[in-house]
Amino acid sequence: MSSVNTAIQLITREQAEKGATAAGSTCSPALAKGPWDYDLAEALAGIPAYGPGASSADVAPAATPRQGQLPEEYKLASDAELGERILAAKAALGDRAVILGHFYQRDEVIQYADFVGDSFQLANAALTRPDAEAIVFCGVHFMAETADILSAPDQAVILPNLAAGCSMADMADADSVAECWEQLEEIFGTEPDAEGRVPVLPVTYMNSSAALKAFCGEHGGIVCTSSNARTVLEWAFQRAQRVLFFPDQHLGRNTAKALGVPLEQMLMWNPRKDLGGNDEQALLDSRVILWHGFCSVHKRFNVGQIEKARMDFPGVQVIVHPECPMDVVDAADSAGSTDFIKKAIAAATEPTTFAIGTEINMVNRLAAEYPQHTVFCLDPVICPCSTMYRIHPGYLAWVLEELVAGRVVNRITVAESVQDHARTALERMLAARP
Numbered sequence: 001m002s003s004v005n006t007a008i009q010l011i012t013r014e015q016a017e018k019g020a021t022a023a024g025s026t027c028s029p030a031l032a033k034g035p036w037d038y039d040l041a042e043a044l045a046g047i048p049a050y051g052p053g054a055s056s057a058d059v060a061p062a063a064t065p066r067q068g069q070l071p072e073e074y075k076l077a078s079d080a081e082l083g084e085r086i087l088a089a090k091a092a093l094g095d096r097a098v099i100l101g102h103f104y105q106r107d108e109v110i111q112y113a114d115f116v117g118d119s120f121q122l123a124n125a126a127l128t129r130p131d132a133e134a135i136v137f138c139g140v141h142f143m144a145e146t147a148d149i150l151s152a153p154d155q156a157v158i159l160p161n162l163a164a165g166c167s168m169a170d171m172a173d174a175d176s177v178a179e180c181w182e183q184l185e186e187i188f189g190t191e192p193d194a195e196g197r198v199p200v201l202p203v204t205y206m207n208s209s210a211a212l213k214a215f216c217g218e219h220g221g222i223v224c225t226s227s228n229a230r231t232v233l234e235w236a237f238q239r240a241q242r243v244l245f246f247p248d249q250h251l252g253r254n255t256a257k258a259l260g261v262p263l264e265q266m267l268m269w270n271p272r273k274d275l276g277g278n279d280e281q282a283l284l285d286s287r288v289i290l291w292h293g294f295c296s297v298h299k300r301f302n303v304g305q306i307e308k309a310r311m312d313f314p315g316v317q318v319i320v321h322p323e324c325p326m327d328v329v330d331a332a333d334s335a336g337s338t339d340f341i342k343k344a345i346a347a348a349t350e351p352t353t354f355a356i357g358t359e360i361n362m363v364n365r366l367a368a369e370y371p372q373h374t375v376f377c378l379d380p381v382i383c384p385c386s387t388m389y390r391i392h393p394g395y396l397a398w399v400l401e402e403l404v405a406g407r408v409v410n411r412i413t414v415a416e417s418v419q420d421h422a423r424t425a426l427e428r429m430l431a432a433r434p
Helices: 004-018 036-045 072-076 079-096 119-127 141-150 174-188 210-218 229-239 249-258 280-284 303-312 326-331 338-347 360-369 393-404 416-431
Strands: 097-102 115-117 134-138 156-158 201-205 222-224 243-246 266-269 288-291 317-320 353-357 374-377
Touching (some): 004 360, 079 097, 115 119, 119 141, 134 141, 134 393, 141 156, 141 210, 141 416, 174 210, 174 280, 201 210, 201 229, 201 249, 210 416, 229 249, 249 326, 303 317, 303 326, 317 338, 338 353, 353 360
Parallel strands (some): 097 115, 097 134, 134 156, 201 222, 201 243, 243 288, 317 353
């Protein structure tokens, strides 16, 4: 099976030659270009953006990191040449560097990874290489921050393209969350009830900035992943009357619903509105306050796609990520983290048809890895994660060859003052095992 990037190149070429009637479709022909084109466009415009793909319509904050210009030699190099240079650099560096590749990364990069997994698995994988001088994280910004928090002080965490951010993570910023917290404390107070539960506890998804993880650590809160969100919410409800969950509303809603929290006790907090768009009594009656954030990849999935999959493939197993909207999760056969999805397909003993609701690079890779099954993405339009797609073999070759030359570029560092509280929240998460 060809990679997602190859499919996009072919579709874009066919559409140019034959028009919109060409077989297959992608959400943006710009995906066929090199990511350095977007780096240049942002530099010329002076305005950051997420780039083509699922998050193209999301507005990037002014402070979003931008990538400088990739040296021309890496832009002009063929795939074969870049591969040779990456392998040569890896050989020269040996155990001094470890490359981490997220499930959603393009195949052309993931083939060089020493470890492949979700954000938390990769941060833990880095801990198995304490002697590595550099951790090259082929993922997005918040993942590299987490790796920096959990790794040794003398280890450099490198993000090959600084523009590889996360629009969901950017939907909750430290100032907005702090303002929300102040308003909630005015309404709820700070005194615990007769059972010792505080009025409200902050819970942040792993897909958030280090500053928000630190906020949770400082205020008695915790971090969760998509695999342990239920355990974390149970932990939080033992300690608090209600939870402020950010930045992903869908993971929070789906998890709380599975725990039996009525929908009427879940409120949405829109940071652009007074009291988040709620009245005081509704907040007092709430058990979960959900931030107005979402993943643009998983927002693309809908019930109509599931209905079509069931019509086209009777007996199909539909598995979606819990970042999908509630009606999609309800209509699926099961929902779980990227690791859950991978394990579900690996565990199938008989040839099975799977319709998957998560990022296309991972789905495509699972289809190739398990040819005995039929595995396809619920969304027929090829639309990868915009920011993961900003990392290309050219950037990986560049950062590795700079390391060989004794130079560290694109280092991600988290301030000590932030690290301490963020590590506290992460350690609480580690203790909350499903």
